[in-house]
Amino acid sequence: MSTPLSTDALTTTNGPRAGLREWGALVVLMLPVLLVSVDNTVLNFALPAISEALRPTGVQLLWMIDVYPLVLAGLLVPMGSLGDRFGRRRLLLIGATGFGIVSALAAFAPDVSALIAARALLGVFGAMLMPSTLSLLRSVFVDREQRRLAIAVWASGFAGGSALGPIVGGILLEHFWWGSVFLLAVPVLVPLVILVPLLVPESRDPAPGPIDPISIVLSLTTMLPIVYAIKSVASHGFAVDSVVGVVIGLASGFAFVRRQLRASTPMLDMSLFRRGSFSGAVGVNLLSVTAFVGGLFFVSQHLQLVLGMSPLDAGLVLVPGLVVMIASGLLVVPIAKRVRPSIVIPVGLSISAVAYALVAVSGGQLTAVALALIFMGLGLGIGAAETVSNELIIATAPAEKAGAASAVSETAYELGAVLGTAVLGTILTASYRANVALPASLTDAQSAAAGETLGGAVSVAEQVPAEVGEALLASARDAFDSGVGVAAWIGSALIVAAMVVARTTLRKAR
Template sequence: MRAGRREWVALGVLILPLLLVSMDVSVLYFTVPFISQDLAPTSTEQLWILDIYGFVLAGFLITMGALGDRIGRRRLLLIGAFGFGVASAFAAYASSAPMLIGARALLGVAGATLMPSTLALIRNMFHDDKQRSTAVAIWTAAMTSGVALGSVLSGVLVEHFWWGSVFLINIPAMVLLLVLAPFLLPEYRNMAAGRFDLGSGVLSIAAVLPMIWGIKEIAAHGFGPYRAGAIVAGLALAVVFVQRQRRRPFPMLDLAVLRRPAFAGSVLVSLLATFAIVGFAMYTTQFLQLVLGMSPLEGALWSLAPTVAVGGAAPLAVRLVQAGVDRALVIGGGFGLAAVGFLVLSLLRPDSGLWVLLTGAGIYAAGLVVVMSIATELVVGTVPPERAGSSSALVETSSEFGGALGIAVLGSIGTAVFRARLDGVAPDAARETLSGALVAAGQMPGAAGAELVAAARSAFVAGLDVVAWAGVGLMVVAAVIAVTLLRGISLPKPDEAPAPVGVEEQGAR
């Protein structure tokens, strides 16, 4: 059964919460000075204000995906939309740092109800293979564009309004979703899934949160026993979670799905793609602001330029698949294109023109969006409809892990090169970060300060070059993995039969 106009309009409704959830990851980037002035957070509170949203979002994805399969995906989407709107209001008018941290945590919980529900409902609305591929490509483009748009929107709003305005924009969008969703979106729930397993939900959250926290803390502050211990504790709890799923008659996560090459391979390549795209993003922004000397807003606007290539990448990937090209070859080609982009970025020098950065970033981002689009389509198309919620949540959780690992690993590589290049050239305080070196240079007399600036920028770009070459190698390996694991895999024929026994499926009212 092919989707009609109602389903495509409904897709637009689904994209709205997805875009806002993605934007809230980066929407505070330019608000930190204003929040510091109004709420006077400590350094620890400031870090939690920025990070708590992503931590909670990642931790609750699997739990909320499984909950949606049981109580209804549209119902969970509406609950999440209401919660996201309320939490946005609390965040906008927070009168203290702890209150803002709490509101951001609630936003993370609500966001975790929205993301897997949107992707799972696409599985229910689009049964035709070609139409579903297009819908997933649109979903992927919206998710990846949201993070970039969030930082730009943040810069624009704080120039004209107070910092809380970055949260208030969520409210009318959530109201619109609450009004339209009951009329446009179908309801779907798995009646045979059994009662919600609260113990498994707690275990999944307890496993993911410490691992994400440990990885991000190591990226920010280096290796330490507490940070490593958090990762080990999370892994141990993950093992307990898996063992519990094996024993449960109605598991939260169907382990049989993980044994399918199409699903497991797609989760792996999605992780590798987000590892590269998130891990390198910090180098792009720092090059624009600290090497080329752009203002934060100017740098954010220029960082949107590569999204032009991204916008055309996902539809092109869909056309190639629809023309009969093996999905494994399309994914491998996407990784190959990303390798070319990283190769261009390895040519960057402190005096390189802006075009070198934008060209390289545009090429690698386009290649990785191709990968993420087709991998997500494979995940959605290969799992049974009744498992779409929890399975979608698993691939989104793997993407969160990929991003955290990318920041930790690629950030550590660049930092090591930066420090080595400045060893014996700059004081210890200037060898931590490029921004720290520029601050230290500003406190030195003219010639000495200028020399430190030049040395620090050269050291930073040397680290960027090494990271770019690491990206080239990783993308080549990822291409080989994708072709090996996914070659010849095709999606099952569209299921036009009535809903399986034990599954309740309702159209929009």
């Protein structure tokens, strides 16, 4: 039988209030959050430089982005469970050290294959970081009112990292090679490794069960094949490999759930999902992040490769919206004390849905001003939704299972990041391939590069005569934007779905 939910998980304010040391611990625990979010955003803005330097194919480009959150999502639940058993602070320190070393290796990757492998290994160590930070907040901040504020600050770290990444990354990309963006991890991880033992107390499950290698394998074989199938279908339609991927993923998922229900000490307590406040909050995270990351994928490329902005200028365009995302996550805290989540979340997300609809109606002809307004809308809604939903997930779970519950929240986030790039990104790739017109004078190698990605077309345009390059760029940019409208409508539909989930499943949550 699964472990029953503790009755104190949903209490409002019944624990000792945090002091200076606890708030200092919060600052330290935000460092890995900033690191992971900066890593995601910086890579999006480094894509044009990487495309020109390493010449990846369209599939390689997507895998370079996807492999990190994919491995991360597959390992979050096992790592969260390991943190509950062996110590969340210990796992955080191991993950931080490994992440820093592999980031340095990624910076000097000699080819695309090595970079993809480094990104996969970053996912392994990143999976040790994220559940540990959120679950440690559960043990540090016992008072729920303070914990809600702490989680709002923690969640704002994602937006803060997203805002900081383009600016710092833009400066680096204008003065150094693309690999310099990966070295950003070093100055973040050094103070983390020093301060965590001083400020953050160790916490773990007092009665942990044994490690379950079979469940770990099943969690991976659930995630990997399904996301591969989605990418495959979006790229070139249904095929045998995509069908096999779905079958393997669903079968593994069924076996994983069945094993957890039968285990005396499951790796993931499935009874958590019987509560609407838990499962609904997880669903809101998944859908809203899928839309947000998918939008960031095509907007970052549009700003640089279509509008011709530098990485720094493109990053500055997005900053106002990301600042609004941080502010909304903090300002929703006093509102959430008085208004039900089933009202707060849908109202906030409605702004994001309208923002995506405006992109779709524009037909993909976006301007820098419109992009700034759009991301203000996206940030306002998603910032508030993430704060409320993450706090609900932590408050619903028993304290001893905080690591596993936090891992579920982070899994939804990272799976959303994978799906956002896989679904919206591959729609754009397919539309680009179908609509780009390649000049007849290009060589076979140039045609292959320009026909795969917009970044490849920009690189080829610099190698050919001016008039041929101009014609190629005009066609490539039109082809890229032809898929933006469709992708934006899908993003809007995802946000609306998140609103419906919040309204129907969180009615009893306070």
